[in-house]
Amino acid sequence: MHETLAPLRTPLTHYLRLLWGTPPPLHDIPGALDTTRPFMSNLGLHLPQQQRGVRGVLAERMYFASVAHAAAHRAFPATPHQVGSLKPLQRVLVGLLEDARAEALALREMPGLLRLWGPLHDTGPDDGGEVRVLLARLARALLDADYQDPHPWIAKARQLCRDGALAQPASLRQAASLLGHDIGQMRLQFDARNWVATPAYRDDNAHLWLQDDAADEPQTAELSEGARATAQADTVTQRIDTGAEHVTALRERPAQPEQSPSPPPELQARPPRRYREWDRLIAAYRPEWSTVIDSSVPTPEPGADQGTPAGISTALQHLLRASQAEHPVRLRAQRHGDSLDLDAVIERALARRRGEIGEHGVHLQTRRRRHDMAVLLLLDLSRSISQPSPEHPAGLLPLLRDAAELLAQAIERQGDRCAIHGFRSAGRRDVRYLRFKDFKEPMTPAITARLASVPGDCSTRLGAALRHATTLACAERADHRLVIVLTDGEPYDIDIHDPRYLLEDARRAALEAASHRVAVGGVNLLGDDAAGRMAQVFGHRRHVAAKRLQDLPDALRGLYERIAT
Structure with a gap:
């Protein structure tokens, strides 16, 4: 008798919703788990219909472990890799290290998942030294810090991970190449044709790779032979909740890449950067979808400096001193x-x-x-920030500028580094990223003048700006890297009509930042009115509201402590 997926479909869906809030659709694929591995595509998560040789609690554990592992990949997504010149074993090692990265980040938020995954890693030193056994031992070693393995290759892999090999795609790929080369030096044979992922709850990692001949269209649902067969089956297509017309629209994209408009001459100091964007309707990333134009704001002619209330500055300084991450x-x-x-x-x-x-x-x-900290303040400079209201006749822009200046002064007085950047957008191909102050610059009246010289304009494509801010924060050497977004509400742009689209993309960008060890928090200057929407991006514990400058110290007290430790 075989345990089947059918009776567990509803419990698994509820379990995923409890873990991450957005469960992917679950689909059956023919076969059993001992010969067929789960896989992910843009259609959702595909699981074998049966499990041979296991029954009862163990069978349920395998299915729950599979969906939790897939959810970890979705919550902490990896940058897709080009196959390039990688050998089959090196590709397997890239997948194994990506599995370890996703599970480690998931365990940081939910340590109890180790009780689910850990017992399924049962390969140890007594099982031998073949390549497939070494890979299973390595998977266990990277998951369980208490597992002891005397093999020097395992020890080297652990040390590479401790040294930061999982922090960036390039370093992860290099570590996989080094470990694969070491296997070759040991004269061990790897049977790529008969390889299946180990342990059995892990997917085949086909979603990690871009095809060399389809770099412009990696969003198609057919990521593997199993995915192609399943995507054509009526039982799968009937369960797709993302809208078939959106998948069709992606497949009909023009073959030629779209050209971004040339920025004005004064903004061409840095080349534009392209970033992927999450499309919730197809549950996939659109690669190189948004273009960020990065420029420094020039210092205007000298003018009057209004300054900031001394009482608020002192209160904020005391707040940060009390909240220093130690x-x-x-x-x-x-x-x-x-x-x-x-x-x-x-x-x-x-x-x-x-x-x-x-x-x-x-x-x-x-x-x-x-700890040493690097804090990047990211300001929403969209048109809505300048719109007058009964409470703010001059708009929220003066409050935004004063809040940024106060924060920067207080942070630097504690010996930490702070940068002040801003953003606004006019469609996905024109996301303007403005630098008022970089990490190495001290807070001076010239910075204040730059902040006062830029009006609010255009729209709010937060996800693209947040990805660029994360890239810049990652370049800073610090124990803690923080990005604090100061905004007046939810993301919006002229080329988007789905109200949830940019919210979901910004939420993904915040999760991606966390995977790079960059903490992200938000300060909403509209108060509690927009708190529910923006809490979806940053999380309830990393989002506060401050309607007035006087509210800023109290609003930031809990936020700064939570994201700086």
């Missing part, structure tokens, strides 16, 4: 301390029995060392 450092075997160091006590007793004479500290000291 972490404990334990010093062992000290002569004085807060508590006993049991290891040192035992070592002292043994030393005395050996007749050794000397001072042996037996106390444990706990000190707190302050």
